[in-house]
Amino acid sequence: MATHRIYLYPIWIRIWHIINAITFLLLVFTGIALHYATTGTGLIKFETAVNLHNICALLLTFNYGFFVIGNIISGNGKYYKGWKKDMTDNLWTQAKFYISGMFKKESHPFAINKERKFNPLQKISYVAVMYICMPLIIISGLGLMFPETIIGQIFKVSGLALTDFLHQIMAFVLLIFLLVHLYTCTLGDKPGTLFKSMINGYHEEHE
Amino acid sequence: MTKPIRFFLILLLAATSTLIAQSDDSLKIKSSYFEVNDFVEDNEACLKCHGEEKYLIEDPNSGRSITNHMCPDRTIDRDAFYSSVHKAFSCTDCHSYDFMTFPHPLEVRFEEHFMCLDCHGYDESFAQYHFEDIEMEFQKSIHNMEDFSCWKCHDPHSYKAFMRNAEDLTEAILYDNNMCLKCHANFSRFTLLTDREEINVVKSHEWLPNQTAHFKSVRCIECHTAISDSILIPHQIMPKADAVKRCTECHSRDSRLMHTLYKFQSKEERKGGFVNGVIMTDYFVIGANKSPFLDKLSFLILAGTLLGIAFHTFLRIRNKKTK
Ligand code: HEM
Numbered sequence: 001m002a003t004h005r006i007y008l009y010p011i012w013i014r015i016w017h018i019i020n021a022i023t024f025l026l027l028v029f030t031g032i033a034l035h036y037a038t039t040g041t042g043l044i045k046f047e048t049a050v051n052l053h054n055i056c057a058l059l060l061t062f063n064y065g066f067f068v069i070g071n072i073i074s075g076n077g078k079y080y081k082g083w084k085k086d087m088t089d090n091l092w093t094q095a096k097f098y099i100s101g102m103f104k105k106e107s108h109p110f111a112i113n114k115e116r117k118f119n120p121l122q123k124i125s126y127v128a129v130m131y132i133c134m135p136l137i138i139i140s141g142l143g144l145m146f147p148e149t150i151i152g153q154i155f156k157v158s159g160l161a162l163t164d165f166l167h168q169i170m171a172f173v174l175l176i177f178l179l180v181h182l183y184t185c186t187l188g189d190k191p192g193t194l195f196k197s198m199i200n201g202y203h204e205e206h207e
Numbered sequence: 208m209t210k211p212i213r214f215f216l217i218l219l220l221a222a223t224s225t226l227i228a229q230s231d232d233s234l235k236i237k238s239s240y241f242e243v244n245d246f247v248e249d250n251e252a253c254l255k256c257h258g259e260e261k262y263l264i265e266d267p268n269s270g271r272s273i274t275n276h277m278c279p280d281r282t283i284d285r286d287a288f289y290s291s292v293h294k295a296f297s298c299t300d301c302h303s304y305d306f307m308t309f310p311h312p313l314e315v316r317f318e319e320h321f322m323c324l325d326c327h328g329y330d331e332s333f334a335q336y337h338f339e340d341i342e343m344e345f346q347k348s349i350h351n352m353e354d355f356s357c358w359k360c361h362d363p364h365s366y367k368a369f370m371r372n373a374e375d376l377t378e379a380i381l382y383d384n385n386m387c388l389k390c391h392a393n394f395s396r397f398t399l400l401t402d403r404e405e406i407n408v409v410k411s412h413e414w415l416p417n418q419t420a421h422f423k424s425v426r427c428i429e430c431h432t433a434i435s436d437s438i439l440i441p442h443q444i445m446p447k448a449d450a451v452k453r454c455t456e457c458h459s460r461d462s463r464l465m466h467t468l469y470k471f472q473s474k475e476e477r478k479g480g481f482v483n484g485v486i487m488t489d490y491f492v493i494g495a496n497k498s499p500f501l502d503k504l505s506f507l508i509l510a511g512t513l514l515g516i517a518f519h520t521f522l523r524i525r526n527k528k529t530k
């Protein structure tokens with residue numbers, strides 16, 4: 001059985017990704033600590049949580065800028081573009097594969113190659129996450145960091161409160177994404193295959 | 208210039224200057240003052256000096272006069288006075304008649320002032336203010352030292368019951384904090400009462416992040432007083448070692464702000480199902496505002512996701528075995 005290797009994850013993507021993953025996990029942890037702050041001593045002190053959250057947020061923000069610019073100049077952005085009319089059909093085809101096809105030993109409906117790094121479900125979720133959720137969580141987070149930039153009141157509700165809700169909701173959506181993301185990353189050839197790809201850059205598949 | 212024209216010009220100048228002088232005067236004494244106070248004219252006997260930046264000293268014997276500067280500490284703002292809680296008073300209700308003479312004689316400088324309790328103590332009509340309880344708290348306060356009286360914070364000529372009637376919380380917070388900063392940001396007042404070295408409030412609070420934002424949205428007394436349930440404004444300033452330093456005293460579900468700053472409003476029902484909903488109109492305190500509904504909903508979605516993943520894993524494992 002020959003193994004088919006394609007170089008899909010250039011080094012800068014891998015560096016971006018590891019920083020992204022670490023800061024994001026810390027942000028989830030400290031964010032939950034802030035949200036469920038109690039007067040007793042919790043897992044982490046409130047001050048520490050605030051500081052750590054702020055530092056990670058800034059790192060993540062710069063890292064995000066790195067990702068966006070990198071995608072533009074390196075051409076990696078092409079994997080995030082190009083929506084055909086049969087998109088809904090493709091999404092359904094991919095979903096059907098996860099629900100039943102893969103248990104019947106059917107082959108992947110969308111082969112991974114240099115032209116197509118992501119299957120339709122991956123593509124739509126990565127685009128939604130990277131180009132909708134991330135900007136929203138970053139902008140709302142910066143608003144909270146510099147509260148003087150936020151509108152005072154909107155219909156009798158503090159602008160800060162609205163900003164914070166947007167922030168929390170986005171954080172939650174991203175958390176759900178992360179869980180699903182981690183799980184789908186075990187759906188490679190072997191559970192660990194895709195994680196290995198994210199380390200050495202090569203996508204591996206049995207012919 | 209011919210003589211008649213020059214004469215006419217001088218006349219015109221004189222006329223306009225008296226006109227300006229007149230309008231100036233009538234601007235200073237507003238008609239609204241007469242609606243709240245029956246002694247406006249009498250008070251002018253004092254305010255003609257104490258309401259101005261400068262005053263005139265006249266020597267009736269020689270007819271000479273000089274203009275002097277009125278020290279800002281002795282200046283009273285008419286607008287502030289006639290909108291304060293004691294707006295209906297005449298100066299001589301609280302001050303001796305002997306101040307009518309100038310220079311003010313020596314013995315009136317030792318006049319005993321009435322204290323709040325002298326007029327307000329055990330009076331049914333002021334029961335809602337709990338003057339007696341406040342007095343007790345003040346006795347225990349670190350400010351309870353010689354020459355420090357209620358008047359030091361409650362400016363006799365401008366004090367308003369601001370917080371109680373506040374429309375805008377931010378404004379009330381500013382007002383209350385300025386009461387403290389009158390001394391704690393002004394060493395000359397501070398040193399009048401103590402020999403201690405200057406306390407730099409900004410430096411003492413460097414541990415507090417977003418200091419400006421905090422001082423705009425909480426009062427000094429939030430952290431420096433013991434919570435009191437019976438009175439609206441806690442008055443027992445504790446030694447600095449007992450001041451609130453733990454962030455979660457405010458940034459948590461059972462935020463102390465609900466017992467101090469937001470006391471009045473907190474009696475309202477929860478707004479829109481949010482815990483500590485009142486905070487939301489003007490402020491948002493991380494950790495103190497949460498929606499139980501959203502919390503539950505997100506928990507359900509999270510559990511659903513994990514279940515889905517577990518089920519899929521189970522199918523994969525079973526599938527592998529039955530290969
Ligand atoms: C919320 C945080 C995360 C975001 C937003 C995110 C996003 C992404 C994106 C956009 C890609 C595609 C990169 C490309 O253009 O090639 C990717 C790939 C990958 N990520 Fe993440 N990631 C996150 C966290 C994690 C974590 C914590 C892990 C594992 C510890 C992980 C494992 C992987 C793996 C193995 C791949 C390659 C497989 C694939 O292409 O689907 N990710 N991630």
